[in-house]
Amino acid sequence: MTATKRITIKATRFDPDKDEKPRLQTYEIPFSDDSMVVLDALNYIKGHVDGSLSYRWSCRMGICGSCGMMVDGVPKLTCNAFLRDHWPRPITVEPLNNFPVIRDLVIDMDDFMHKLKAIKPWVIRKQPVPLGGGAFVQTTAQIDEFRQFSQCINCMLCYAACPVYGLNNEFLGPAAIALARRYNVDSRDEGLGQRLPVLADAEGVWECSFVGECSVVCPKGVDPAKAIQQTKLDTTMRFVLPFGNRD
Amino acid sequence: MPRGWWTRRSNYFWYIVREFTSLPLALWLLWFLLEIRRAQDGPSGYHPHSSLGFVIFSVIVLLFALYHSVTFLSLAGAILHFNVADRPIPSQLIVLSQFAAWAAASVVVGFVLIYFAR
Amino acid sequence: MDPTSYDVLIIGGGLAGIRAAIAVAETNPRLKIGMVSKVYPMRSHTVSAEGGAAAVLSKDDSYDTHAFDTIKGSDYLADQDVVEAFVREAPLEVVQMEHWGCPWSRNADGTVAVRPFGGMTTWRTVFAADKSGFHMLHTVFQTSLKYDQIHRHDEAFVTKLLVENSRCVGVTAIDVRSGQMYAITAKATILATGGLGRIYAFTTNGNICTGDGMALAYRAGVPLKDMEMVQFHPTGLPFTGILITEAVRGEGGYLLNNQGERFLKRYVPNKMELGPRDIISRAMTTEFEEGRGFEGPHGKYMHLDVRHLGEATIDRRLPFMRELGREFVGIDIVKDPIPVRPVMHYMMGGVDADISGATLMKGLYAAGECANVGLNGANRLGSNSLSECLVFGAAAGRAAAEQVGSLAAAGANPIEAMLKDETKRVEGGFLDKKGGDERIAEIREDMQHSMDEGAGVYRTKEGLTELTRRLDGFRERFERIKIDDSSRVFNTELTAAIELGFMLDCAVAVAHSALAREESRGAHARRDFPERNDEKYLKHTIAHHTEAGPRLEYRDVTLGKFEPKARAY
Amino acid sequence: MNAELPLSHTVGEGQGEGRHRHKPAIAHLFWWFMFAQGGVLAAILLPVHILIQGILGPLGIVPVVDRHYDTWANVLGNPLVKLYLLVLIAFPFFHFAHRLRYLLVDLGVPAARGVPAQIVFYGGAVAVTLGTIYILLTTVPISFG
Numbered sequence A: 001m002t003a004t005k006r007i008t009i010k011a012t013r014f015d016p017d018k019d020e021k022p023r024l025q026t027y028e029i030p031f032s033d034d035s036m037v038v039l040d041a042l043n044y045i046k047g048h049v050d051g052s053l054s055y056r057w058s059c060r061m062g063i064c065g066s067c068g069m070m071v072d073g074v075p076k077l078t079c080n081a082f083l084r085d086h087w088p089r090p091i092t093v094e095p096l097n098n099f100p101v102i103r104d105l106v107i108d109m110d111d112f113m114h115k116l117k118a119i120k121p122w123v124i125r126k127q128p129v130p131l132g133g134g135a136f137v138q139t140t141a142q143i144d145e146f147r148q149f150s151q152c153i154n155c156m157l158c159y160a161a162c163p164v165y166g167l168n169n170e171f172l173g174p175a176a177i178a179l180a181r182r183y184n185v186d187s188r189d190e191g192l193g194q195r196l197p198v199l200a201d202a203e204g205v206w207e208c209s210f211v212g213e214c215s216v217v218c219p220k221g222v223d224p225a226k227a228i229q230q231t232k233l234d235t236t237m238r239f240v241l242p243f244g245n246r247d
Numbered sequence B: 001m002p003r004g005w006w007t008r009r010s011n012y013f014w015y016i017v018r019e020f021t022s023l024p025l026a027l028w029l030l031w032f033l034l035e036i037r038r039a040q041d042g043p044s045g046y047h048p049h050s051s052l053g054f055v056i057f058s059v060i061v062l063l064f065a066l067y068h069s070v071t072f073l074s075l076a077g078a079i080l081h082f083n084v085a086d087r088p089i090p091s092q093l094i095v096l097s098q099f100a101a102w103a104a105a106s107v108v109v110g111f112v113l114i115y116f117a118r
Numbered sequence C: 001m002d003p004t005s006y007d008v009l010i011i012g013g014g015l016a017g018i019r020a021a022i023a024v025a026e027t028n029p030r031l032k033i034g035m036v037s038k039v040y041p042m043r044s045h046t047v048s049a050e051g052g053a054a055a056v057l058s059k060d061d062s063y064d065t066h067a068f069d070t071i072k073g074s075d076y077l078a079d080q081d082v083v084e085a086f087v088r089e090a091p092l093e094v095v096q097m098e099h100w101g102c103p104w105s106r107n108a109d110g111t112v113a114v115r116p117f118g119g120m121t122t123w124r125t126v127f128a129a130d131k132s133g134f135h136m137l138h139t140v141f142q143t144s145l146k147y148d149q150i151h152r153h154d155e156a157f158v159t160k161l162l163v164e165n166s167r168c169v170g171v172t173a174i175d176v177r178s179g180q181m182y183a184i185t186a187k188a189t190i191l192a193t194g195g196l197g198r199i200y201a202f203t204t205n206g207n208i209c210t211g212d213g214m215a216l217a218y219r220a221g222v223p224l225k226d227m228e229m230v231q232f233h234p235t236g237l238p239f240t241g242i243l244i245t246e247a248v249r250g251e252g253g254y255l256l257n258n259q260g261e262r263f264l265k266r267y268v269p270n271k272m273e274l275g276p277r278d279i280i281s282r283a284m285t286t287e288f289e290e291g292r293g294f295e296g297p298h299g300k301y302m303h304l305d306v307r308h309l310g311e312a313t314i315d316r317r318l319p320f321m322r323e324l325g326r327e328f329v330g331i332d333i334v335k336d337p338i339p340v341r342p343v344m345h346y347m348m349g350g351v352d353a354d355i356s357g358a359t360l361m362k363g364l365y366a367a368g369e370c371a372n373v374g375l376n377g378a379n380r381l382g383s384n385s386l387s388e389c390l391v392f393g394a395a396a397g398r399a400a401a402e403q404v405g406s407l408a409a410a411g412a413n414p415i416e417a418m419l420k421d422e423t424k425r426v427e428g429g430f431l432d433k434k435g436g437d438e439r440i441a442e443i444r445e446d447m448q449h450s451m452d453e454g455a456g457v458y459r460t461k462e463g464l465t466e467l468t469r470r471l472d473g474f475r476e477r478f479e480r481i482k483i484d485d486s487s488r489v490f491n492t493e494l495t496a497a498i499e500l501g502f503m504l505d506c507a508v509a510v511a512h513s514a515l516a517r518e519e520s521r522g523a524h525a526r527r528d529f530p531e532r533n534d535e536k537y538l539k540h541t542i543a544h545h546t547e548a549g550p551r552l553e554y555r556d557v558t559l560g561k562f563e564p565k566a567r568a569y
Numbered sequence D: 001m002n003a004e005l006p007l008s009h010t011v012g013e014g015q016g017e018g019r020h021r022h023k024p025a026i027a028h029l030f031w032w033f034m035f036a037q038g039g040v041l042a043a044i045l046l047p048v049h050i051l052i053q054g055i056l057g058p059l060g061i062v063p064v065v066d067r068h069y070d071t072w073a074n075v076l077g078n079p080l081v082k083l084y085l086l087v088l089i090a091f092p093f094f095h096f097a098h099r100l101r102y103l104l105v106d107l108g109v110p111a112a113r114g115v116p117a118q119i120v121f122y123g124g125a126v127a128v129t130l131g132t133i134y135i136l137l138t139t140v141p142i143s144f145g
């Protein structure tokens, strides 16, 4: 048997009841399998070294969106960040930037939950549609219009990457705008007029200066930066063009 | 947000550079406005600017201008969204056509600037 | 508004829970609805479901065939009245999801498309590429935001059901963020807490699937039904247990052994890759035992090959599989076969509930994977579960909404006393406990491996007896548990400890129920009793909680127009 | 009994609507439009001007209209050229103003977000526009020759 490699993990520790401010704690753990991800390392620490390390996770397959953290300064899903890409260097794991920290690696994302509700992320119809009529007809091309924006797992990596949000967290932000666009361009939806006031508000799309980092870090290819700029363009055209339809 | 956030990652840095391009471009255009204004000086008083310092300034501005053009056109290409026969035009194609428009405009402007110079 | 008292309280923010909440709101808009979830609702494990939801939509399909497929799939342990109701409701729910915005994949003419799935005689699984659960969960969650009367308690962990005069009057929960214990009262409570996959080591289930609701009900005196029926899915990625959806086979993928042979021809010749999960998992296990599996660093595996489908089909129908292959295995499924092996996936058993989700306890309902309404019997067909969450989530919501009108709210005094007791149990028993030398993770890992060994694809009397013995040992060790974290704020070690307690209770129920069922039926395959025994065991196992261990009873299955027959594919 | 519980993160009635009433910010919309068109113009037209008039011309590598009074005045008299120059010079300033204002915000000057800063920056662009019009009209009289 070969001796297992070891890897050093530096993780943020912060307990609001005891600590003034966050600090990094260093753990050295066995790196026994090449398929190990940063989340596995955290789980090893929690299970076998220090049970008090707190963080969120669930699916371990990059779909539940709960395990986002800063890995060596970059927002990532820790279940999808491989140790082998860092070894033998140590890895620093910190809570996502731009959010208040509740504890250790756990951030407070209430702000997003409120913004999500504010953009009315549900299908809005002017007249109720009875179920008896069956499903809407929607072509694959029509789905393609919003497919990309519907892939958002609310992981908050984009918010952690966006300096504009970091400077002003009144900004509606990348994921919320992408989700608003997901409904606005869905052929079944008629709620553009209701979402526009929120989107085109001063703290809405206009705040974004197209840093574009949100789209770079997005693990699901949502491209929120595109959604935002497209929303700017659409909104502008609705007002600038004489035939821009207003509702 | 710490003050020097944009020095922490190269992407942020290049973003700041991209935004900063507007400053040199603005300065160059202001100079150009003056150049036009100087045509008031009449045939004898007209001396077009040609110091080496000015050329160096222009070279630097050109680099920023190119950076602006490349980033702006590629980003705009990624946003624009057209459908033809229910199929979206691939964004690479849109970017390509933007660059083509840039090239065409440059050729036309260059031609005018040089052809009428007799 | 008082955030601790509701008309209807829903425990769980997965597909079943949210569907139930919306059903309550739509049945009676004046009701106050609480929804408690230990994670933000969109993190619930429904999010990882891939393949799709079954419903009779196309003209060449019929309720009868869907019902028959489900009943045959269940090895006749399903209650036929429940199945009949289910197949009729499912299409309506699928259309409802569509109206709420679910991006179901479409046919060329823009109608909702269906794909084939294991054990279904015809194409009837609607899907949203291979992220069906993700899209469904986000659709219902986002839709639920429209109802102001649904008041959420996100990241609140339920520790106990409050029972007064044998009626459920609410729960106690830990507000995870502050660490505070509090009571939430309700006239009716719906459990929708999902599965228990984490009692096994190798599972497709997420960290939160710890059987909480089953244990909550069980401890409160509500029995668990058919707990021996644990589904193993044939195609999990070795090491991670990440699921490769059955839709891969539905779309035409092949399962190949190390001879490059589609070995299923020896087991399910008429269905091949579209055979039911229990049979294919057993076929793979047999092939492994006979030396026809590949050997890898993480155990034996088979190849699941989709290369012949072509890149275009893969990208449109199975993009997430390609992503998972690329990110978690380092392969491109367009060019490489996918390594797979059977993996614990789903719990057919659960809280004993009837067709409307009502349990034997007044005021308590259950829906979704944590419930057993009698739909899945001894083996669930792939894609019936998401539909089940919708149909029975909605049914439970409607039933609860109708019931609460006639009920008075629970009084505050006994509740306060109950809260005090429970706070003492949790804080004294875990947080402020002195001494102890057992690590949670170690007991948990030992339990998980014991479950893999003792209650896996094949079971024996010896294995199960050994398992029950070991589980008793783990329960003793659990008493000596030690917690590093004494903080109140976001103490995930505390919740993990409570979860381990829940899991141990569930595991014990599984082991005892499995030991007692001396036949092979559906997912429950006994090497020592390889035949099905309808005379003795065409019955549900009902497990009651007692201090000494489960007390088992049997209840007749509700039969209908489909007579039990031998199950061959 | 639980009245003082810190259930700050529960979400319910109307909590999602945010602190202020929303309405489309027409001013932002307009300035963004001006920013976008200015950016396109600058991207497509500026490099060639800088290259030829700022570098190749002064270095004498190619003949350029603005190197001699005759040709320059001749061209400047053309109304189409005047219009072109107005677009070329003035419009990008709306782009510059917008970007520089946001750059200041990004570099940690929140005041750049406020209305006074908007007046200064966009007002500056308007001033440049007016100045350009004035210079173009006063420099060489319009002639159709």
Ligand SMILES: Cc1cc2nc3c(=O)[nH]c(=O)nc-3n(C[C@H](O)[C@H](O)[C@H](O)COP(=O)(O)OP(=O)(O)OC[C@H]3O[C@@H](n4cnc5c(N)ncnc54)[C@H](O)[C@@H]3O)c2cc1C
Pocket (backbone or CB within 6 Å): C011, C012, C013, C014, C015, C016, C017, C036, C037, C038, C039, C040, C041, C044, C045, C046, C047, C048, C049, C050, C051, C052, C053, C054, C132, C133, C156, C157, C158, C159, C192, C193, C194, C195, C204, C205, C206, C208, C209, C212, C213, C243, C245, C345, C346, C367, C368, C369, C370, C382, C383, C384, C385, C386, C387, C389
């Ligand atoms: C990888 C995978 C793929 C699948 N694919 C398919 C498929 O293609 N088709 C199909 O039909 N089925 C599929 N299934 C099965 C199906 O997804 C699940 O059975 C179903 O989603 C369960 O939904 P649920 O609402 O019952 O529970 P979940 O979605 O698991 O939700 C449980 C909820 O309960 C809450 N909760 C639990 N305990 C507590 C507590 N103590 N206190 C407070 N809240 C608590 C959780 O926070 C969560 O919100 C799949 C399952 C897996 C694992």
Ligand code: SF4
Pocket (backbone or CB within 6 Å): A151, A152, A153, A154, A155, A156, A157, A158, A159, A174, A175, A178, A214, A217, A218, A219, A220, A221, A222, A223, A224
């Ligand atoms: S847009 Fe991307 S990065 Fe942002 S929350 Fe959604 S999935 Fe995450």
Ligand code: F3S
Pocket (backbone or CB within 6 Å): A161, A162, A163, A164, A165, A173, A174, A207, A208, A209, A210, A211, A212, A213, A214, A215, A224, A225, A228
């Ligand atoms: S990073 Fe931020 S500034 Fe805009 S493009 Fe993305 S939201």
Ligand code: FES
Pocket (backbone or CB within 6 Å): A057, A058, A059, A060, A061, A062, A063, A064, A065, A066, A067, A068, A077, A078, A079, A080
């Ligand atoms: S654990 Fe679910 S996304 Fe990482």
